Amino acid sequence: MKKNLLVGMLGLVGILAGCASVKTADFDDIKLYTLKNKTGTMVKITNYGATVTSIVTTDREGQMADIALGYNDVSGYMNAVDKPYFGSIVGRYGNRIALGRFSIDGEEYELATNNNANHLHGGVIGFDKVVWDAEVIGAHALRLSYLAKDGEEGYPGNLQIAVTYTLTEDNELKLDYVATTDKKTPVNLTNHTYFNLKGEGEGDILGHELLINAKATTPVDSGLIPTGKIIPVAGTPFDFTTAKAIGRDIGKKDQQLEFGLGYDHNWVLDKGDKDGKMTLAATVYEPTTGRFMEVFTQEPGIQFYCGNFLAGNLKGKAGRTYVNRGGFCLETQHYPDSPNQKNFPSTILNPGEEYKTMTIYRFSAK
Structure with missing residues (x-):
């Protein structure tokens, strides 16, 4: 071997x-x-x-x-x-x-x-x-x-x-x-990896600085099912087009944040004429350690979830419990509920076709 x-x-x-x-x-x-x-x-x-x-x-x-x-x-x-x-x-x-x-x-x-x-x-x-x-x-x-x-x-x-x-x-x-x-x-x-660039079990991830290359999201109802609309992020807590701390706007009064108990939403990536090709979807920087992560994907969307349902009752590998918002996920994907949303990109795979896609997580420090 x-x-x-x-x-x-x-x-x-x-x-x-x-x-x-x-x-x-x-x-x-x-x-x-x-x-x-x-x-x-x-x-x-x-x-x-x-x-x-x-x-x-x-x-x-x-x-x-x-x-x-x-x-x-x-x-x-x-x-x-x-x-x-x-x-x-x-x-x-x-x-x-x-x-x-x-x-x-x-x-x-x-x-x-x-x-x-x-x-x-x-x-x-x-x-x-x-x-x-x-x-x-x-x-x-x-x-x-x-x-x-x-x-x-x-x-x-x-x-x-x-x-x-x-x-x-x-x-x-x-x-x-x-x-x-x-x-x-x-x-x-x-x-569905949960990341904490400080180290697993090292507190919450609210100080991590996130950038998402997306000018729009797919808003959800109270059951976190997309409404079918695609709305701009400008002027909302969902604007990560410039890197900012995950926790900066998470406590603002916003119906979508209330539905998700924080961020648990799909962002529509800025693919332009690169639809189906590899593009930079997101970056995350952790200031205290300098760890930096980049996410590249061929997918049209990315689900950013910030561990809203972690409740301090799960113990990790180092013996420390995972606190609320103790990890974040960046799940590259097609949009939620696409089989029931005609205006979303199709997720139907036909016989004779091949589903093929790539995602890359790149790690460094600065």
């Missing part, structure tokens, strides 16, 4: 409790893989949920820290209170679908509803709760694949998917997504 990609068993203590998604025969197949480059950057990934469990990067002083929220063993991911989706690939449809229903060619499909009356992140047993097949590719890449069968969580079609994680010598974590289907089906895959 290549020296920069290590593999070991992920702790399985308590794995049986409350677990309906993994069969006993799968336990020995759950492993933890480590990608490491020459700079010392290290990423750990388990094939349970195709989950990023750890990202270790340097600060401006050369000090290393884990900047991804998560757990030390697989039981945490299986049994976590409130199911925060730490680091996982979510799907078949990342984000929400209203009332768990949509139609294709006049046929209505009913999905599992796991977010009040709505469908969220693939349902009760989404891609974050299954064991993926793993294949080591070279020294710096891991390919994870899964077959989502026709009817799983209510979706039509046998969907064959693969996600390849690659860690480059330039401190880029590349995520390559590929999928095919034998029936028309909606597909919207994303990664």
Whole structure:
């Protein structure tokens, strides 16, 4: 095995409790893989949920820290209170679908509803709760694949998917997504890593300075389902076109902030004539450590979520609890509820077509 990609068993203590998604025969197949480059950057990934469990990067002083929220063993991911989706690939449809229903060619499909009356992140047993097949590719890449069968969580079609994680010598974590289907089906895959550039468990992220290359958002109703409108961010707390602290405007009186308990919304990226091509979606700078993260994507949108539902009841890898707004997510995606929104870019994958998209997280310090 290549020296920069290590593999070991992920702790399985308590794995049986409350677990309906993994069969006993799968336990020995759950492993933890480590990608490491020459700079010392290290990423750990388990094939349970195709989950990023750890990202270790340097600060401006050369000090290393884990900047991804998560757990030390697989039981945490299986049994976590409130199911925060730490680091996982979510799907078949990342984000929400209203009332768990949509139609294709006049046929209505009913999905599992796991977010009040709505469908969220693939349902009760989404891609974050299954064991993926793993294949080591070279020294710096891991390919994870899964077959989502026709009817799983209510979706039509046998969907064959693969996600390849690659860690480059330039401190880029590349995520390559590929999928095919034998029936028309909606597909919207994303990664749900929570970041804290100070280090996981090191307080809240409100002082992080965020820039999002988007002049518009898709506003939501009280159930966080898009209204179908696309509105400008100018003059609102949602304007991150110039970098600002995440906490600067989060307490302002605004109906959208009230609905999300903070930021939990989709931004419409400024793609212009680069639709479908790789563009810079967002940057995040943490002033005390100097850590800097850039997000590049081919997707038309990005969900910025600032850990509004973290409540101090989950303990992370270093033994510290995750406080409210103790991590943020930047989930590259198509827009929420697109199967029910005719003016949103389509997420329907047809037989004979290939779903293919890439997202890159680049880490540095300044």
